[in-house]
Amino acid sequence: MQRLYAQARDRGVELIGAEKPANLTDADTSLFSSVVACDVEDPAAAVRALRTLDATLVGGLAFRDLCVEPLAAVGEALGFPCVSTLTARTTRNKDLCREQLRQAALPQPASRLVNGREEALEFLEKTAPGPWIVKPRDGMGSANVDLVRSQDELDAALAGRPAGVPFLVEEFVSGPEYSADGVAVGGRPVIVALAQKSLGPRFVETGHRIPADLSAVQSEDVHEQVERALLAVGLTHGLFHVEFWLTEDGVVLGEIHARPGGAFIPTMAEYARPGLEFYGMYVDDALGVDPCRMPALSRSAGMRHVIVEPPGRLVSVSGWEDAVSAHEVIAARLSVKPGDEITPVCWSADRHGFVVVEGTSGAGVDARLGQIQNRIVFEVTSADQPTDSSDA
Structure with a gap:
């Protein structure tokens, strides 16, 4: 902010x-x-x-x-x-967005908004052999997203979902995940950053890095498809965050968000493009000011979420202050402390902190994040065992 x-x-x-x-x-x-x-x-x-x-x-x-x-x-x-x-309604409801992209002749996985088990089972039978994804039509933060590999796993994926609320079933898309972030300028999308992401259990995002490791040809294809997609859904004002996969058959677009990307993506984009003012681009457009030239992509930045394992009671944390004092660190926060219960990470709000760094190259950023991660040690014991809440 x-x-x-x-x-x-x-x-x-x-x-x-x-x-x-x-x-x-x-x-x-x-x-x-x-x-x-x-x-x-x-x-x-x-x-x-x-x-x-x-x-x-x-x-x-x-x-x-x-x-x-x-x-x-x-x-x-x-x-x-x-x-x-x-x-806004189209981007918030994944089924509406997928249909809009299909109409724009953009590759999309088969999907269906269903009202219960029978309709879901019918979709699985029609699109076998799978696997599939079951998720809310308007969910966020990877909450309640389940991978279903067979019809036998469907009931487990539906357990606990609210009765009478439609949900989305779609073909699973295999391939590394990325995102495109930018600003609509003069009614047309301008992509500022392509980021690659890492995922943990239940598809919860565990990290991002700008720039993504994409070839010039791949990047050009992404730009073309993302721009077509944003215009297809009518996103002509504000900031955007578009998720996509790179599959054996090419780019497949995922969710479109009419908001800036989370996980410090706007900040990292500014570090990767020295001189860029991400929000300033938006304000200039809102004021009707002619856009400035986009600064070159000449550096890199990345972030990783802190995931404490295994679940239990956090006894101690060591190495945190030393690890995050490195000059490359842009921002860092640890949201758990000794004595806290560590629960499994099932959606984005369950993550335990973050570290953001910048550097001269993607490889250098990845290496620095790995070094920081290796220097932090969490001691976790069974949740029912007492702890003195002392910091080692």
């Missing part, structure tokens, strides 16, 4: 924030000229609250998936450039 604040301020734009009251209790709001307390995940509530502002709004950004549709409603109601409510 500090980068957004600085780049907006340099252009004479102040920030107005909106957030749920419960999330503002201990929040630092010093970067905002004002903050509106409202239900930012409810379009009608957000519109009612922000209508009361005595300010000229030139644009708006959502940083959480659940805020994308409310932001679109606010933009339409208050008259500032923003994605449409139709585009």
Whole structure:
């Protein structure tokens, strides 16, 4: 948020924030000229609250998936450039997005929105031999995503899902995963960074690195397909984060998000392109200012999430302060402490911290992250055993 604040301020734009009251209790709001307390995940509530502002709004950004549709409603109601409510709904619902991309002749896995086990089983039989993915149509953070390798595994994947709520079943796409991030400028997408990602159990993201290890031909194909996809769903304003796979048959697009990528991707993009102002590009476009030339991609940056294993009770942490004091470290945070219960990582909120570094090359960044990871030692014991909560 500090980068957004600085780049907006340099252009004479102040920030107005909106957030749920419960999330503002201990929040630092010093970067905002004002903050509106409202239900930012409810379009009608957000519109009612922000209508009361005595300010000229030139644009708006959502940083959480659940805020994308409310932001679109606010933009339409208050008259500032923003994605449409139709585009917001399309990007938030994976089945609608996949269908839109198919209509644009972009490769997509077979998928179906189903209402229960029988419809899911019918899809599996039609698209055998699998495997398949079962997930919410509008989920986030890899929550409730299950890999199903056979019909026998379907019941386990459906256990615990809310009754009466449709869910998505689709063919599993095999291949390394990446993301494309950028800004819509003049109504057209401008890709700023291609990042490669690493995944852990249950498809939870464990790291990202810019630039991705793609050839010039592969990068050109990605640019072409991502730009077509964004225009197909109508994403002509704001920031975007598009996920994709590189398969044996080429690029296959995944989810499209009408928000900036998480995991410090905008920050890493600025380190990889010295002189880039990611949010400044957005503010300039909102103000109608001609875009500046894109700085060259000349460095690298990467991040890894901290995953403490095995599950249990954290007894001690050693090496953290020393490891993250390296001059290459951009940001680091450890969100667990001795005495905390360590639970299995089932979705993004379960991760235990992060480290972000920059360097001259992708290989160098990967090596530095590996060195940092190896210098941090977590001692975990059975959750039912007592601990003195001392830090080794």
